Amino acid sequence: MSQLQNDPIRVIPKRVLQLALVITFLIVVIAMAVNLPMLKMLVGYWLGVIANLINFRLIVIGTKNALEQQEKGAKSMMKTNLLLRLVIYAGVLVGVVLLLGTESFITTLIGISMVRFAIQTDGFFTFGYGKNKK
Secondary structure, three states, X not given: OOHHHXXXXXXXXXXXXXXXXXXXXXXXXXXXXXXXXXXXXXXXXXXXXXXXXXXXXXXXXXXXXXXHOOHHHHHHHHHHHHHHHHHHHHHHHHHHHXXXXXXXXXXXXXXXXXXXXXXXOHHHHHOOOOOOOO
């Protein structure tokens, strides 16, 4: 069993930061090769990564709190949690596109998808080790 299956709340943020550092290097190389505004792209990317990690944490907290409440209270709590997360995403994306431009917007979209990417690449990090082989 992979670490992600054992303790996803602690492993996912670490994995996101590892992947973010690798992708930061790729953004720097691409920006230098194509002569794009590297600093703006990196700021946009890291704003996306930070927003994504904050939203992941809000999902964890909201789910724990909803499980402790009655059904009606849980529904309203999850609705407000979802609305808050959407406001964070919209605020980051609109702010980046208005202040930093299109290149930064694209890298922000990449940063916003980092938790999903970290979960999907779990097999790459574990190399198939730790699975129950009989």
